[in-house]
Structures are given as C-alpha cells and as structure tokens.
Amino acid sequence: MINSLLISLQTNIPTPVPKDLPLPLPLPEWLLIIILVISFLAHLVFVNLMLGGTLLTLWSQIKGLKDKKYDLLAKEIASTITVNKSIAVVLGVAPLLSINVLYTVYFYSANALTGLAWIAVIPLVTIAFLLTYLHKYTWKVFENNKAVHISILALATVILLFIPFIFLTNINLMMFPEKWAVVKGFFNAMMLPNVFPRYFHFLFASLAVTGLFLFWYMSRKNYEFENLLPGFTRYDIQRKGYSLALIASICQMLIGPIVLLTLPTKGMGWNLILVIFTGVAMALPAMWMMWKGLQASRENIGKNFYKVVILMSITVVFMGSGRQIYRANALEPHQKLVKLRTEEFQKIKKEAFVKSRRAQAAENSADLSLADKGKKVFNQNCAACHKPKEMLVGPPVTEMAAIYKDKKTDLINWIKKPGKKRPNAPQMPGFPKISDEDMSTLTEYILTINN
Template sequence: MNNSLLILLQASQTPVPKDIPLPLPLPEWLLVIILVISFLAHIIFVNLMLGGSLLTLWAEVKGLKDKRYDHLAKEIAATITVNKSMAVVLGVAPLLSINVLYTVYFYSANALTGLMWIAVIPLVTAAFLLTYLHKYTWKLMENNKALHIAIMAFAVAIFLFIPFIFLTNINLMLFPEKWALVKGFLDALMLPNVFPRYLHFIFASLSVTGLFLFWYMSRKSYPFDELMPGFTRYDIQRKGYSLALTASVAQFMIGPIVLLTLPSKGIGWNLILVIVAGAAIALPAMWMIWKALTGQKEQMANSFYKVALLLGITVVFMGSGRHIYRSNALEKHRELVAAKTKDFAKARKQALANSNEKAEKEAGASLSGAEKGEKIFKQNCAACHKPHEKLVGPPVTEMASIYKGDVEGLKKWIRTPGKKRPDYPQMPGFPQINDGDMQNLTEYILTIK
C-alpha cells in the first residue's frame, strides 16, 4: 500500500464513509464473474432496445416517401418490446451484484444524483408504454403517420436521455474525491468521461442492432417476402452489415477518447492489455464484414457466425475492462474505507463494553450486601449447593451453622477448601473472588437458616 497516496487522499478531504461490516454472501471472485457476465447479457438487450428504437424511427420517417421502409420499421418495432423485457429481467443480477460489491460507492452516487436517479422509474415506464402504444396502433394510425411517428420519437427521446442518468451514476462511483463538491445530477453530468462513454454506448447499440437485424431477417423460418415487399434479403443483410461496420469504426475512433478522459488512477497494464486484446479480436471481424460487403451476394452470410463470435468475445473483453478499471480506480479508497470500518467496529465494541460495565455498576450500586452476595452465590456456588438440600456438596444451612460467628474462617475455606468428608467430592477453590464480593457472599451464606 502506498502510504504517501493514502496521506494525499486524507489530506484532500476526500469523504471516507464506513462500510457495512457484514460478510459477502458469496466469494468476491464469484460475485465479480456474476457482475461482468450478467451486465453484458443485460447491456446487449439494452443496445437492441435503443438501437431498434432509433432504426424504427428512421425507417418510419423514410417510409413516408418509400413504403418499403414503413414495412421495415414495423418489423423492427415488433422486436423492441421483446428486447426491452429481456433487458429489464437481465438487469436485476448486475444491479444486485454491484450493490453488494460496491455498496458505499453505489449508494453514495445514488444519493448525490438525487431525484434524477429516482426519476429513472417513471421515465422507463413511460418509454415502455409508448413503445407498446406505437407497436399496437400501427393499423389504427395508418392515416395519421405524424402522430404515430411522434409517439416513437418521444419514446426515443426518453431512451436517449435515460443512459445519461445511468452513466452519470456509475461514473460518479469512480470519483469519491468529488462527492463533497457535486451538487446534484447536472454537476455530476459534467464530470469527465460521461459524454465520450455515452457516444460509445450509442454506437455500440447501433452496431449490435445491425448484426441482430442481419440474423433476424436472414432466418429461413422468417417469411421475408411476405413481410418485406420491395426488399431482398441481400438488401437487408447489406444494410445490417453496413450499420454494424460503420458504428464499429466509430467506436474505434471514440475508444481512445474514452480512455484519455478516464482518471489516470484507474489506468494500469492489466486494463491496457484487456482493451488492446479486445480491439485486436474485433479487427478480423470488421475485415470479414468489409469483405462480405465488397464480395459476391451469394457469399454475404458465409462468415456471419464467425463475425458474431469474434465481436462477442470483444464484448466480453470490454466488459471485463470496465470492471478492471473500476477496481483499479477505487483500490486505494476502498482500503481507507476498510480501515475506517475496522476502527468503527473496534470503537463500537469498546463503547458497548463500557456501556455494559456502567450498567452493571449502576445495577450493583442499588443492591444491598446480601442481595449482591446472593447474586455471587448463584454465579459461583449454586451448581453444587442448595440452601436446604444436599446436592453435590452439603446444604448452605450446614455451612452457616459450622461458621456461625467466624466470617474469616468461611472466607478462608471458600478460597482454599480442603476435604473433610469422604461422601463429598473435593470442593474447588475460588481465589478469583475479590475481597468485596467475598464479604457479600459470606454475609449471604451466614444469613440462610
């Protein structure tokens, strides 16, 4: 641990909250795997939802002059609600995982973005309802295309805005040093890296959707000629590949900007290696797409699954890179949080002990000597002696009669007893009882009749 960096973090008045001192429900490495994999599954369907909405809006507007595109818009729109549902269901696991792994950071970011974070729920609900309304009023609004297009445009506007909230929130997790300075959502929105990551996300959505449409409308079971009059499968395949390639090239151009706008505290060789490896795997896929676009029609779909596999592996690398950067960036601060949590737990334990001790003293102060003696008797003697009956040892009344008027003798016997009678086992000594407690104990024993 770099002590000088810790000193700098503390000197900069970076907020260092204490964590919840509870064990993780699963090993940390397993939670990390769940987080990365579940997030990638979730974000792919988010990409398809956003990309599908953008393409639906574009195609329906274009369809005002070219009816073929209206059919295309209708077919893309039919996939949006399904992909939306998958995105929501698959979003539960990464949300829970990041809550568990980065509790302090996630909830601090939530609190600082305030009402805008809470507004995600009504915004998402409104956007989803609009997509359903658009999907199921296609025929009803066939003669009112302006209103129908406006419904989708409103949904797209919401879909385009919501990522700003998520990106701002997740980005703010990486800046504990800014928590004392941020004054709500707009302040957090201005932190570096939000807008480059947003553009990267938009192009990723278009790239994934382009590949999805290539596959979706190339299936043998898909009644293409019936649903897409005026287009050939090759036309749609070409459009899908062109969109995927163009958006991927844009991602390559924005990628370095994303890295440069990230705080240097999270950049390490582990991150660079993962990012470079992911980019290297994507290049052959992009080359295959280019070759398919410039090659013969009959060979357009030949390398699709290779392309999808390579780009899928790239997505895994990039998703892993996100977690590596987050882990690097927060490493030092998490050590400070762990130290503060440990100190808090220690102070809490001491305070609890002091409180119990004080309570015992206060309770003891209100007892008479005989009552205190009875309490000591129950703690040390009651397992072997009853007041009037033989148990392991003789009854207390017998001891009281033997040592009547001889308090000091009784004290000596209790501290270092001998063995008087063969029908009773050897009594253990109690030298640990202090003088005050011994006085109270003997007084109590001698009062029993």
C-alpha cells in the first residue's frame, strides 16, 4: 500500500523522494526552530552591517577623491567592517548547525546541486575578509595612491556582493525539491524566480540597518566626532543615517510584494500572511518616526531613535519567522513522502534482516545436524577402539585427522579396507557396509574434531 501511494504521488509530482536518516534530534524540534530563527536573525544583522558598511565605505571613499571629508568618513566606517564581520562569522555557526540538523536532506541536497559554488564560499569569504583587513590597515600606505586603495575595497565589495547569491540560491533551492531533477548547477538554480527579488530585498535591508547603525555609532557621547570627522556635524551624519534607513526601508516595502508573488503558492498560508503583515505594521510607524525626525530640529532628530530601532527589530523578527513558516509549509508535503519512503525502507530492511537471521540459523542447524550425525556414526562403529584424544585400542581421532588432513577420500578408502600399520596394535577391521552418506559424515566429523 505504501509503495502504491509513493508511486502514485511521484507519478503526479516528478519530485525526487530520498530516504531520511532515522536519527533522533538532539533537542525538541520547536526549540531547534527557535534557535534557528533567533540565531539566524542575529547573524543576518551583522552580515547586513558588514555588507552595508562596505558599500558605504566604497561610496564615501570614491566621493572623497574630490571632497576630503568623505575620505575621513570612509575611514571611520571601514573601521567597523572587520569587527562586524567577525561577529557575523561567530553568530553564523548556530543557524548553520540548526538548519543542518532540522533539514539535513534538503540542505545538503541543495548544496550538492550547486556544487562548486557552495564549496567556493570558504575561499571567497577568506579572500574578501583579508582584503577588508588590507584596506583597513593600509590607509596611510596608499595615501597618495587612492586608486589602488579603492580597488582593494572594490574587489572585496564584489566578492561580498556575490557570496549572498550563493546562500540565497541554496536556501531557496532547498525549499523546492520538485526543482532538483531539472536544476543544472548553481547559475541555473540562481535563475529560479524568487532568488533575485530576495537578493535585492537583502541589499536594501543591509543599507537600512547600516543607516541606523551609523546614526547610533556616531551619535555616542564618547565618540570623538570633531577630531575624527572635521567638516561634518553630528546632525549631518544623523540625517544621512536616517535618510539612508528610510529610503532603503521604502525600497524594501516596494520589493516585498514581488518577493511574495515570486514564491510558489505551495508554501503560502494564512499563518504566513498574518506574520508578514504584522511585521509590516510594525515597520510603518518606525518609518514615519524617521521621516518626522528628518523634519525635526537638530536637538530632536534622535528623539524617537530607540523606538525606531525597537519597532524595526520586531519587524525583523516577524519577517524571519515568516521565512521559517514558508519553509515549513513548502516542505511539509515532501517531508510526508520522505517519511513514508523511510518507513518503507526500514520495513524492507527489517524483513531482510529477519530473513538473513533465519537463513543463518537454518544453516547453523544443518551444520549442527551434520556434526551430530557424524558423531552418531562414529559412536556406533568406531568409539569402541578410538577415543578423540587418547590412545585406546587404536590411535586417537586427532592423530587420524592429522594424517588425513585434506585427504578425505584416502580416509574413506582406509576405513572401508584398512591394512595393518602398527606392530603393537591389532589390525583394524573393514567397514564396507557403512553407506556412502554415513561415511561422508563420519570422515567429516573425524577431520574436524580438532576444530
């Protein structure tokens, strides 16, 4: 019945259905999901800061070729990139392990289908990080050669812009097993409808988060603003930070519907719609507060800053939860198929194991019966003159076994028609009446008595 169900389902839906690994989860599933969502969002915030900071540093340094104060701004933003990068890497361990445990078959299948691109993540990340360090610590070295200095950061920026494509393509592909049979490599998978909308949504999120971060970072009382950024006022930077965050958030709002429309409907549900629109409802007042802050006086621009951050943080949590809900909705039918296939495989494996054990038991029983039969023939015809290991009338059986080792035919001939070998022992009588079957079991018993 299970086989029939699997065949019918797979006939209607040409989807690869692998077997799962029937291993228990190390923690309750709901707890692993919470860890996945929270740790991923924490990791994502610092990835946003790293990428957004890199883009703003590049923009500021290019603009600094004509206006020196922007070069100083680029230097200050660059000093935050490597720190945020390190935190992003550390925070990336928990979500990576969680998604591996929760979605092993799906995550590793997507990794295998994207092949070299997925493997290339580590060397690409390493090169990009080293370039950001090189850029950060060679500011004075290339003071008079800005083209080279900017080129170092530009190369790091290109790599850092490409790496999210790999992750987004994999995360996207793992949700759609029906595409596994038709996808041909990373670039083919990258062309799936939802990848580019999600990518641009991610880019604008990076700029929005970085805008709010710079507003806070350069508004701190212990930040030596006048010494580090002559030519700017705190108000200038605050306006730039708010403006960037607001514009990027508006762009996210415009791209959001495209992200939803390019997602296959199989993962949609009222639970997802409710969570997404709740997140949007939290973002709208935050955007309004940023707009009002840009219209306010110097003293009041940051009046609602922490309210904005809290509301935007709640939005991020809802959006991250929405991703998990869609993933769960999309994979649920396939997971049921995998469960059925796994149960069927376990059933077949169990039956094969039982069959093997029975066959082995039957073989052992046959061997035991053969040995008992040989011993019975021995006791009837030979035991009066031969002991297994001691001299009686004739030599011990162990001696016979040693003499006729690998010479079963010779031993049979001797038993049927023996001669006299030992002057101090009587001649052994012949046993021509022992049947061929009994003779075979008897000689087998004699030759194996040492074993």
